[in-house]
Amino acid sequence: MNCVCGKPLTYNEMGLSKKFLADGEMLCLQCLSARLNVSEKRLEEKIEEFLRAGCKLFVKE
Numbered sequence: 001m002n003c004v005c006g007k008p009l010t011y012n013e014m015g016l017s018k019k020f021l022a023d024g025e026m027l028c029l030q031c032l033s034a035r036l037n038v039s040e041k042r043l044e045e046k047i048e049e050f051l052r053a054g055c056k057l058f059v060k061e
Helices: 011-020 029-036 040-052
Strands: none
Touching: 011 029, 011 040, 029 040
16 A cells, blocks of 8 residues: 555554545555654554553554
8 A cells, every 4th residue: 555645554554544644545654743743753653652551553564
């Protein structure tokens, strides 16, 4: 699966999209960062938080 920008998506990018976008659109980290107006670093921190919480939408890469 690819982002709207054409970049192939990682499993964790798809997980973040599912968590944060109600419209079902799948975005890469860069596009999701722009859409949500947050830093990519903050999104990476959220991935780690979801991993620690045991969320099955994310994997350790």
